[in-house]
Amino acid sequence: MFTENDIVKEVPPADGASVRHYVLLMAGGSGLRAGGGVPKQMRPLNGVPMLVYSIRAFRKENVSSKIILVLNDSCLDDWKRIQMEFPETEGVEVCSGGVDRLGSVKNGLKYIRETYDAPGNVFVSVHDAARPMVDVELIRRGLETASRNGTAVPVVPEVNSLRECVQGHWQSADRANFRVVQTPQIFRFDILEEGYAAEMRPEFTDDASVCEAAGYKIALYDGSPENFKVTEPLDFVMAEAVLKAKADI
Numbered sequence: 001m002f003t004e005n006d007i008v009k010e011v012p013p014a015d016g017a018s019v020r021h022y023v024l025l026m027a028g029g030s031g032l033r034a035g036g037g038v039p040k041q042m043r044p045l046n047g048v049p050m051l052v053y054s055i056r057a058f059r060k061e062n063v064s065s066k067i068i069l070v071l072n073d074s075c076l077d078d079w080k081r082i083q084m085e086f087p088e089t090e091g092v093e094v095c096s097g098g099v100d101r102l103g104s105v106k107n108g109l110k111y112i113r114e115t116y117d118a119p120g121n122v123f124v125s126v127h128d129a130a131r132p133m134v135d136v137e138l139i140r141r142g143l144e145t146a147s148r149n150g151t152a153v154p155v156v157p158e159v160n161s162l163r164e165c166v167q168g169h170w171q172s173a174d175r176a177n178f179r180v181v182q183t184p185q186i187f188r189f190d191i192l193e194e195g196y197a198a199e200m201r202p203e204f205t206d207d208a209s210v211c212e213a214a215g216y217k218i219a220l221y222d223g224s225p226e227n228f229k230v231t232e233p234l235d236f237v238m239a240e241a242v243l244k245a246k247a248d249i
């Protein structure tokens with residue numbers, strides 16, 4: 001999206017001592033592609049609702065980080081039941097999701113602004129609840145990258161061969177030129193807020209594209225292959241296997 005002529009806004013490194021961290025845990029979707037009736041982020045993986053795994057990982061990074069669950073209103077009763085059964089979810093705040101993911105992030109930012117007035121040295125991790133394999137090491141890498149650059153987006157190399165449609169013809173593309181993007185995508189609050197204040201465009205598929213359009217360079221950090229998004233029915237089987245293996249380590 002950037003061209004050579006675009007102006008990139010300068011972002012000085014954060015003052016580490018006073019940084020505050022908010023997490024927008026994105027669970028506002030209906031998750032219909034995954035099947036099963038209940039939104040996928042509420043469904044159990046090895047007996048634990050999917051979204052609880054992300055809460056555990058962010059709590060492990062810092063017990064006092066504010067976690068705001070951006071939730072589809074239809075899931076409130078399910079969430080109350082989860083809170084009774086899983087004490088580690090205590091203190092997680094809830095705000096309503098939007099019609100699409102970008103709308104849900106906007107709602108989350110408004111919630112932070114109205115509840116905490118989000119002053120200067122604040123960082124926001126936007127994380128898909130549909131990525132339950134996120135772990136504390138990955139989150140720490142992201143926070144470190146964001147504190148130096150103002151932005152941080154996890155990526156992994158593409159392992160498949162790729163073909164690209166160029167003027168109506170599919171041709172091979174060099175996969176070394178591509179990276180697969182994951183979450184948590186982490187931004188200084190004011191950068192993310194500025195990005196989301198603009199009109200949303202169809203080509204915005206994630207928070208990075210929104211902030212890039214506002215003139216910010218996106219810093220990348222190493223994601224992990226296991227931090228995949230649970231989308232299709234088969235992903236549930238793979239996620240359960242990965243989570244079990246991680247628990248056994």
Ligand code: C5P
Nearest residue numbers: 026027028029099100101104128129130
């Ligand atoms: O549908 P998809 O898997 O791309 O959604 C990615 C994440 O964004 C999921 O965790 C989903 O719950 C969340 N989402 C949201 N609000 C929406 C749609 C999706 O928070 N309206």
